[in-house]
Amino acid sequence: MKIKKIGIAIVAPSGHTRDDQALRRGIARLEAMGHTVHNYFDITQVHQRFGGTDEARLAQLDAAVANPHVQVVMALRGSYGLTRLLPQIDFARMAASGKIFTGYSDFTAFEMALHAATGAVSYAGPMLMSDFGARETEPFTIDDFFSCLNSRTHRITAHAAGNRPCEAEGAIWGGNLAMIMSLLGTPYFPRIDGGILFVEDVNEHPYRVERMLLQLMQSGVLERQQALVLGDFSAYQLAANDNGYDFDAMLAYLRATLPIPVLTGLEYGHCARRVTIPFGAHARLRSHAQGFEIDIGGYPNLSDA
Numbered sequence: 085m086k087i088k089k090i091g092i093a094i095v096a097p098s099g100h101t102r103d104d105q106a107l108r109r110g111i112a113r114l115e116a117m118g119h120t121v122h123n124y125f126d127i128t129q130v131h132q133r134f135g136g137t138d139e140a141r142l143a144q145l146d147a148a149v150a151n152p153h154v155q156v157v158m159a160l161r162g163s164y165g166l167t168r169l170l171p172q173i174d175f176a177r178m179a180a181s182g183k184i185f186t187g188y189s190d191f192t193a194f195e196m197a198l199h200a201a202t203g204a205v206s207y208a209g210p211m212l213m214s215d216f217g218a219r220e221t222e223p224f225t226i227d228d229f230f231s232c233l234n235s236r237t238h239r240i241t242a243h244a245a246g247n248r249p250c251e252a253e254g255a256i257w258g259g260n261l262a263m264i265m266s267l268l269g270t271p272y273f274p275r276i277d278g279g280i281l282f283v284e285d286v287n288e289h290p291y292r293v294e295r296m297l298l299q300l301m302q303s304g305v306l307e308r309q310q311a312l313v314l315g316d317f318s319a320y321q322l323a324a325n326d327n328g329y330d331f332d333a334m335l336a337y338l339r340a341t342l343p344i345p346v347l348t349g350l351e352y353g354h355c356a357r358r359v360t361i362p363f364g365a366h367a368r369l370r371s372h373a374q375g376f377e378i379d380i381g382g383y384p385n386l387s388d389a
């Protein structure tokens with residue numbers, strides 16, 4: 085597959101970094117691949133825990149979409165901050181720019197709001213610091229992103245035991261579970277019927293994951309979906325008073341309680357090896373005894389550019 089050389093804008097709508105070496109390393113890696121990097125994050129303009137003041141972070145997004153030499157807008161990192169910006173972001177302008185937006189974690193808020201406002205598809209994909217700026221990159225994550233970016237269709241394959249055989253077809257959407265829940269009941273939560281919902285999180289005890297998913301069920305969101313696909317849930321700690329209640333116990337309860345199939349094995353989340361998922365694109369899911377496949381199409385890509 086021929087990978088096109090493109091312009092990539094780096095923006096920090098959420099958290100910042102003071103690791104100048106990692107920042108430079110990430111930019112250098114993209115440039116070594118032949119891409120042109122337009123960095124709108126100014127490490128000297130960090131404000132509190134954010135990648136700039138609210139106004140400065142909005143200006144980064146605006147500058148990135150205004151640049152005709154940019155095809156992809158990539159988040160610097162996650163953490164927190166996008167929720168503060170949602171009322172001020174011109175999502176119609178974001179969608180009309182034709183740029184492909186990519187990120188995960190806190191960037192889920194942008195993807196949710198963009199789709200709710202315009203129906204536009206973005207990428208639940210890599211970010212600069214965690215993927216390109218890391219001391220050791222994960223080739224699969226980078227390859228999967230550029231494969232998706234340069235193709236009209238994208239296949240995700242998972243190997244996992246214990247999943248219920250099922251088939252589903254609809255819009256694939258989701259991301260970080262805590263961010264999804266933070267937007268429930270707001271105008272930034274998209275109304276998706278017949279969808280395939282994927283979720284992940286980090287530092288969340290299984291009981292908190294269960295509580296959030298039960299809220300999605302009790303609010304009527306899950307009954308409108310065809311399947312729930314769990315990604316990576318890591319970095320939590322169990323305690324003695326959990327008394328046998330762990331992730332597997334939670335999973336068994338969810339599978340017995342939720343109104344739709346609950347699948348595991350998706351390589352997505354706060355982990356080095358991660359697939360890219362076009363948020364809001366059309367997908368076909370087939371689950372079987374060995375795992376599942378998701379075939380995705382109808383998303384923005386560079387194959388026709």
